[in-house]
Amino acid sequence: MCSELYLIKDKCFEDGDEFSVFKTTLSCSILRKKYSAPELLRVLNNPSAFLSRVSPVLKDSSTTFAGLIRLDGHDFFLKKYNNKGFCHSLRYLFRIPRPLKAFRNSCLFNSCEIPVPEAAAVLCRWKAGLLQDGYLISEFYGDSIPTLDFHKILHNDSTSFIRNEFAATVGxxxxxxxxxxxxxxxxxxxxxxxxxxxxxSFSYGLWDLDSARIQKRPISEKSRIRELSRVISSFMEIGSRLGVKSNLDECITLFSQPYSDKSGTALPRNALIKRIENFF
Incomplete structure (x- = not known):
């Protein structure tokens, strides 16, 4: 299945039943047809004119501008990728621009039946052949529970049912x-x-897909250890912020057992411990 999923990166850029693709010498935009509506089309035509409507602004830095925007009666998450300078532009002469990569990653995660905010549209613009900026517009889940609020529920669960369900789902x-x-x-x-x-009860999903990496075969043991260790260390770190002292061995079992059951791959416990300890 790996090679089939790898090819989806091409599907995401084709004009067809699911997507509309608009290309000029200076821009490329992709619209998921189910979200096609007048205001969203106008955003793709002139995104700068809509930035003042983003509220609240969740991030505004030299590299990224992001926040919520209401278009055609629906709430979306808009992310603008700023140009990081000339060297950055040169690198992206030979790479997929980050907004297009994030859009593609949304397609890939959906194909694996992993709940993610669906990418509605993406736009990249070039100037003098160099990447100028890009925009990604995605679903917004207004009913999502803030991380700390959920972990208060998680760590105060006397039956451990929610904690076990959460870890099993993530694993x-x-x-x-x-x-x-x-x-x-x-x-x-x-x-x-x-x-x-x-x-x-609760449902779970993943977001912030900009850093996702894909390859044609299952990922290496080293990468699996790195990613699972990151999850476990983050779980323990939030617990410590809430005054909960976590047992390292129990936390490893909590996440690694469902991971092993699903993948058929048992990751070396000593390697997980060493990697987790590096985060603290």
């Missing part, structure tokens, strides 16, 4: 990605979103 997601040649690249607790379902 299963990681195993599915890794077996299909995909690494999230920056998987920590704040990049796992949580939504409350009817009846009081």
């Amino acid at each position: 299963s997601y990681l195993a599915r990605l890794h077996e299909n040649g995909i690494a999230h690249g920056d998987l920590k607790m704040s990049n796992i979103f949580v939504r409350k379902k009817d009846g009081g």
Whole structure:
């Protein structure tokens, strides 16, 4: 399945039943047709005119501008990728621009049946042959629970049911990605979103896919250890912020067991311990 998923990177850039692709000598934009609406089309035509409507602004730095925007009666997350300078532009003469990569990654995660905010549209613009800027517009989940608020629930769960369910789901997601040649690249607790379902249970998904990497075969043991260790150390770090003293061995078992059950790959415990200790 790895090679089939790898080819999806080409599918994401084709005009067809699912996507509309607009290309000129100075820009390239892709619109998922299910989101086609007048305002969203106008954003792709002139995104700068809509930046003043982003509220609240969640990030505004030299590299990224991001926040929420309402278009055609729907809430979206808009992310603008700024040009980091001439050397950065030269590098992207030979690479997929980050906005297009994030759009592609959304397609890949969906194909692996991993819940992620669906990318609605993407735009990249060039000037004198060099990448100028880019925009990604994605679904926004207004009902997602803030990370710290959820972990207060998680660590105060006397039955451990929610904690075990959470770890089993995250471990299963990681195993599915890794077996299909995909690494999230920056998987920590704040990049796992949580939504409350009817009846009081929770659903989980992943976001912030900019750093995801793909290859044609299952990822290496070293990369698996790195990613799972990042998850476990982040879980323990948030617990410590809440005054919870976590047992390292128990936390490793909590996440590595469902990962192993799903992937059929048992990662060396000593390697996980060593990697986790490097985060503290």
